[in-house]
Amino acid sequence: MPSPAAMSTPSTIAEQLAFDAKDVCVWYGEKQVLYNINLGVRPKSITAIIGPSGCGKSTFLRCLNRMHELVPSARMEGNITLFGDDLYAPTVDPAFVRRRVGMVFQKSNPFPTMSIQDNVVAGLRLNGIRDKAFLNEQMENSLRLAALWDEVKDDLHKPGVSLSGGQQQRLCIARAVAMQPEVLLMDEPCSALDPMATQKIEELMQEIKRNFTIVIVTHNMQQAARCSEQTAFLFMGKLIEMDTTEKIFGNPAEQQTEDYITGRFG
Amino acid sequence: MPQSHTLHNFDQALTNLRNTVLMMASLTERSLDNAMTGLFERDTHLCNVVIADDEEIDTLEKTVDKDGYDVLIRFQPVASDFRQVIATMKLSNNLERVGDAAVNIARRVKKLNAHPALPEVRVLEPMYAEAKAMLKDSLRAFTDGDMEIAMALKPRDKQLDRMNKDIADQLTDAMPKQPDQLRGYLNLLFVARALERVGDHATNIAEDAIFAKSAQDTRHLNPLKE
Amino acid sequence: MTTHSTVREWGDHHHARKRKSAFVSTVCVLSGVLVVTPLALVFIYLVIQGAASVNGDFFTQLPKPSGELGGGMANAIVGTFTLLAIASLIGVPIGIFGAVYLAEYGSPKLNWWIRFSSDILNGVPSIIWGIVIYGLMVVPMKGYSALAGGVALGCLMIPIILRTTEEVLLLVPQGYREAALALGIARWKVILQIVIKTASRGIITALLLAFARVAGETAPLLFTALGNNFWNRNLLQPISALPLQIYSFATSAFDDYHRQAWAGALVLVTFVFVLNISVRFLTREKA
Numbered sequence: 181m182p183s184p185a186a187m188s189t190p191s192t193i194a195e196q197l198a199f200d201a202k203d204v205c206v207w208y209g210e211k212q213v214l215y216n217i218n219l220g221v222r223p224k225s226i227t228a229i230i231g232p233s234g235c236g237k238s239t240f241l242r243c244l245n246r247m248h249e250l251v252p253s254a255r256m257e258g259n260i261t262l263f264g265d266d267l268y269a270p271t272v273d274p275a276f277v278r279r280r281v282g283m284v285f286q287k288s289n290p291f292p293t294m295s296i297q298d299n300v301v302a303g304l305r306l307n308g309i310r311d312k313a314f315l316n317e318q319m320e321n322s323l324r325l326a327a328l329w330d331e332v333k334d335d336l337h338k339p340g341v342s343l344s345g346g347q348q349q350r351l352c353i354a355r356a357v358a359m360q361p362e363v364l365l366m367d368e369p370c371s372a373l374d375p376m377a378t379q380k381i382e383e384l385m386q387e388i389k390r391n392f393t394i395v396i397v398t399h400n401m402q403q404a405a406r407c408s409e410q411t412a413f414l415f416m417g418k419l420i421e422m423d424t425t426e427k428i429f430g431n432p433a434e435q436q437t438e439d440y441i442t443g444r445f446g
Numbered sequence: 447m448p449q450s451h452t453l454h455n456f457d458q459a460l461t462n463l464r465n466t467v468l469m470m471a472s473l474t475e476r477s478l479d480n481a482m483t484g485l486f487e488r489d490t491h492l493c494n495v496v497i498a499d500d501e502e503i504d505t506l507e508k509t510v511d512k513d514g515y516d517v518l519i520r521f522q523p524v525a526s527d528f529r530q531v532i533a534t535m536k537l538s539n540n541l542e543r544v545g546d547a548a549v550n551i552a553r554r555v556k557k558l559n560a561h562p563a564l565p566e567v568r569v570l571e572p573m574y575a576e577a578k579a580m581l582k583d584s585l586r587a588f589t590d591g592d593m594e595i596a597m598a599l600k601p602r603d604k605q606l607d608r609m610n611k612d613i614a615d616q617l618t619d620a621m622p623k624q625p626d627q628l629r630g631y632l633n634l635l636f637v638a639r640a641l642e643r644v645g646d647h648a649t650n651i652a653e654d655a656i657f658a659k660s661a662q663d664t665r666h667l668n669p670l671k672e
Numbered sequence: 673m674t675t676h677s678t679v680r681e682w683g684d685h686h687h688a689r690k691r692k693s694a695f696v697s698t699v700c701v702l703s704g705v706l707v708v709t710p711l712a713l714v715f716i717y718l719v720i721q722g723a724a725s726v727n728g729d730f731f732t733q734l735p736k737p738s739g740e741l742g743g744g745m746a747n748a749i750v751g752t753f754t755l756l757a758i759a760s761l762i763g764v765p766i767g768i769f770g771a772v773y774l775a776e777y778g779s780p781k782l783n784w785w786i787r788f789s790s791d792i793l794n795g796v797p798s799i800i801w802g803i804v805i806y807g808l809m810v811v812p813m814k815g816y817s818a819l820a821g822g823v824a825l826g827c828l829m830i831p832i833i834l835r836t837t838e839e840v841l842l843l844v845p846q847g848y849r850e851a852a853l854a855l856g857i858a859r860w861k862v863i864l865q866i867v868i869k870t871a872s873r874g875i876i877t878a879l880l881l882a883f884a885r886v887a888g889e890t891a892p893l894l895f896t897a898l899g900n901n902f903w904n905r906n907l908l909q910p911i912s913a914l915p916l917q918i919y920s921f922a923t924s925a926f927d928d929y930h931r932q933a934w935a936g937a938l939v940l941v942t943f944v945f946v947l948n949i950s951v952r953f954l955t956r957e958k959a
């Protein structure tokens with residue numbers, strides 16, 4: 181059985197992995213939820229993580245920006261590097277990691293007390309950036325990247341929560357990309373949205389992958405097949421297989437993968 | 447036997463599709479058989495049966511294609527399921543052409559039967575046996591996923607082509623000796639050619655069977671064209 | 673199937689059910705009326721007794737010496753606000769920061785103890801606070817003071833603000849905290865700028881409720897602020913407050929003082945009423 185890590189090594193030695201996870205194990209209290217995950221995420225591409233509920237894919241995603249630490253009983257062993265930098269070195273501030281690695285959540289959550297424009301630059305402003313011109317520029321750029329500018333440019337002062345569900349999610353994406361992160365993590369970003377809104381977000385993912393590396397967790401396999409270049413299949417906390425999306429969905433190497441994607445087990 | 451799909455409809459749709467194409471396969475084999483029997487036993491009635499049955503074969507081809515589209519649209523199958531559906535639809539196309547070949551043979555045989563028998567007819571027996579076997583084996587490769595049989599079909603096709611060439615030479619030599627039987631010899635030539643086509647189709651079926659099973663595309667691999 | 677006969681049975685019991693339903697409805701309506709009636713009666717009675725005396729003088733004049741006609745409770749009104757201000761300096765920070773600790777930090781065990789203590793303190797009769805602050809401040813300082821009164825009221829405020837603010841903070845969806853943290857914002861900033869800001873309306877209502885509760889407390893002030901018939905110029909001196917002044921006037925022998933006590937009572941009840949209405953207004957459902 182070919183090792184999943186081998187599948188994902190870069191084709192040229194010079195291309196550095198966006199994320200290189202080695203032997204990542206995670207426990208919540210006594211319960212182990214991730215077992216020796218070894219995988220690499222290629223830069224400037226979209227990597228999808230699929231698997232049944234409870235397989236640990238969201239947990240793994242949160243390890244990539246140290247958000248799993250919000251749960252007090254969470255413990256991680258192993259190593260994760262971001263373009264070569266160890267994210268878990270003792271001197272590293274988690275807040276700093278999260279400025280380099282942005283995140284969009286399943287349920288859109290624009291800050292309710294802020295207008296649309298304030299929402300977009302909330303991260304910048306609350307991290308100490310005051311330059312109004314820069315903030316305005318970033319706001320417009322981010323809204324354009326999130327394919328939201330044309331829809332809201334005349335309503336920037338309206339509250340962020342006055343938008344529709346799909347627009348709110350794109351606002352959250354704008355807010356995340358305004359920080360100019362190197363990677364954008366997306367945790368089932370479309371699962372609460374209707375098909376039209378989903379398509380708009382999938383389209384914008386294709387646009388922004390030129391600038392950012394994207395890792396998306398999804399339980400919608402067709403979405404993974406449509407959007408991603410690499411797909412990783414997690415099951416019961418273990419990485420079963422990781423390869424190009426065409427291979428995973430066309431002719432996977434592992435029987436377990438085949439059984440999952442063809443719907444032979446839930 | 448692989449585990450069945452969680453979605454019962456999906457399993458059923460795939461089974462239906464498979465059964466339809468297998469029914470088409472048996473009809474096609476029978477038509478070929480009837481046509482050649484009509485030749486060897488000078489039975490024109492069988493030839494008419496072949497021509498009549500072709501309508502059903504054509505209808506089944508359309509049914510398989512439609513059912514295949516429906517499975518693709520409704521269930522968006524992936525991996526082996528997807529390859530299986532595509533291979534089934536291609537199989538139906540190939541079978542339809544074999545059916546057409548049988549009809550061609552039947553028409554030629556009717557003409558032949560209208561004239562006195564030609565002794566050279568016997569020459570076609572070995573070639574027919576091989577073509578029939580190839581068709582049967584290619585279908586077995588498809589249903590059983592037997593890769594060994596599938597891989598063997600291409601060399602056998604080359605063999606069949608050679609047999610065709612030999613028969614063509616034989617018949618061409620015989621033509622000047624009996625000029626009033628020219629039409630008859632030409633019809634026999636066409637029958638042989640139709641059998642050679644059956645061999646080609648059997649090879650295509652085998653290639654699709656290989657793809658369905660192992661995702662390998664083995665078409666047009668031989669750089670040496672004859 | 674016996675559905676046909678069952679439906680007929682239902683029809684037969686229909687009248688009995690209707691009567692039962694009407695009976696219960698009547699009981700509920702009566703109960704509602706029963707609750708509102710005392711409140712209405714109190715208010716109407718106060719209005720009858722005190723409305724005439726609530727005039728410009730009442731709000732601007734000091735109490736006249738024993739028995740003299742006229743005067744007002746200006747110093748008492750100002751005193752109440754002064755005491756509320758001092759109380760806030762103690763009650764608000766401790767209450768809010770305590771609530772932040774409970775909602776955002778803290779270990780489960782410690783939190784349980786904090787909440788438990790807070791609930792007990794909430795139930796302590798307010799006069800106890802008066803006595804405690806008497807021992808802790810009035811005796812060492814050798815005198816009653818506005819400061820002591822404010823501290824007593826502040827201590828009374830703490831559990832109210834703490835628990836209500838904590839509840840309000842817990843209502844802020846976790847998603848906002850996660851989103852803010854995921855932007856790399858420091859935790860304390862997230863709490864201040866996102867969580868508290870989102871809960872600000874709820875926190876203000878918590879404060880208003882605390883004020884409404886504390887503004888009418890008399891017992892703790894008896895041993896700490898004491899009361900004053902004149903303007904308070906020094907926080908280390910006794911100070912007047914509406915409840916104290918009402919008590920003092922109502923128990924006096926003079927009719928004019930009685931009249932003003934009614935006015936004071938009406939003003940105090942109106943003040944509490946207004947605070948509660950503001951809370952309702954602030955927490956209304958946005959259209």
